[in-house]
Amino acid sequence: MSTLSTRGLARLFLPNRVIRSSTALALVAFWMATVLTVWLLSPFASLPTPGEVWTALGALWWRHGMGPELFTTMKLILHALALTVAISMALSYATMIAFFRPLVAAVSKLRFLGLTGLVFPFTLVTGGGYSLKVALLTFGMTTFFVTSMAQVVLEIPRVAFDHMRVLGASERRIFWEVVVRGTLDRALDVLRQNAAIGWAMITMVEGISRAEGGIGAMILNQNKHFLLAEVYAILLVILVLGLLMDYGMGVLTDLLCPYGRLERVRR
């Protein structure tokens, strides 16, 4: 028995070993407990304790209207995400057409630009306020989405197209089957990653026009007054929301594209 346990424990430290899902859960619990312990025993006095963060969270939620602020942010992110998907998918699929390739490549390269210098031209175009925030967030996510998705499209092997050609399919059907439907699971995966990028950008984007509120504006206001417990409470909420969204998208991907999960190698 003890030999088995030792072997089981050894597997956790060896490369390319498959572990049970219960073991995986235990590992997550172990790491969470470790992080919590490190936090509790932290020598930095200025770092708020978990208890202080929890109290700040309650105060933000019940007295400072965190709920409506969250709703404002969620609306902004989902709006921008919908626009990002529409624009990015169109651009990524356009890589199949030679005429559009330089345009797609240029959009992808724009990911190196920060948003700061772009506020002015975007304000001129959108008129500011909510539209400006949607435009900036959409721009930020689109540059990353297009980069990843165009790569997915470019990596489709030639034999996938030839296979459909010898079946007698028209180029339009080949595009639909091989490029659009054949990469749907990967597109949803890319979307998952880009939703996370959206959350990472939210503070900056909402900071541009704080009057309209949102969780990003809230965190900046708390940070200005050095209310660290409140800042960490908001960060925690963002993390939980982001993880929930990520999980939801994962479930959606498995529902819409069950074949994707079948192809993944279990490690």
Next chain:
Amino acid sequence: MTGEVLFSVREVSQKLGGAQILDRVSFDVHDRTRAGQTTGQIIGILGPSGVGKTRLIRIIAALDAPDSGSVVGIQGAPIEPGQVGVVFQDYPLLRHRTVRSNLEVAGIANGLSRAAAQGRAKKLLDLFRLGDRGSYYPAQLSGGQRQRVAIAQQIVCPKRLLLMDEPFSGLDPSALEEVMHLVVEVANMDELNTIGIVTHDIRAAMAVSDTLFMLGRDRTPDGKWLPGARIQETYDLVERGLAWRDDVMELPAFSSLEKEIRQKFKQL
């Protein structure tokens, strides 16, 4: 008996990145007839790895254009993409569709109505003993099952010429026998059907083919290879009494021809 020419490869040459791959490859495939029996044609194109067999498949299937020469069908009609079926080496299938749906989409792509495509798919699933795999995705199939689906997909809308790239590679003896049987069965579905097996498996190709073409490069007197492969030998197995027989592999003539081809193969 040998009838009309079903398709011809005429003086096909192709370069790839400056290197000559194929050099004036030419051969004809004739209709083989047997009294009272529907007999399709099975040709084997033999050649060592890297000699240009896959390149030749792509040209015959009109996926690539040759630098010079042509491939024509019955009465000299040019071949268009989609007229020649190809079972590629790794048996590509639409990963997002089930086995049944993979067959149906092949029918719909060729102009069949949805109902007709569904009917045809059902028939082929039964014929290829895949009836219980209809709702599976390609990722859930074994290599052998995947190969059968890939072949079935190519004959949802029957084509006169079906090329198979290395159909015998990596198969165990019983799977090999099964595939050989399947190839003969598909060929004999119609008198004008031709299956082209492109392989380096000499024995399996000899067992099912009626004609063998050997693709290879020439050598200089001091043994160096010259660029560009061409048809080095043609073996008419019908003439030699080595076609259309279940016991062909047990015949002494089969063994001696196999020996001869292996010797020749080593020099290619």
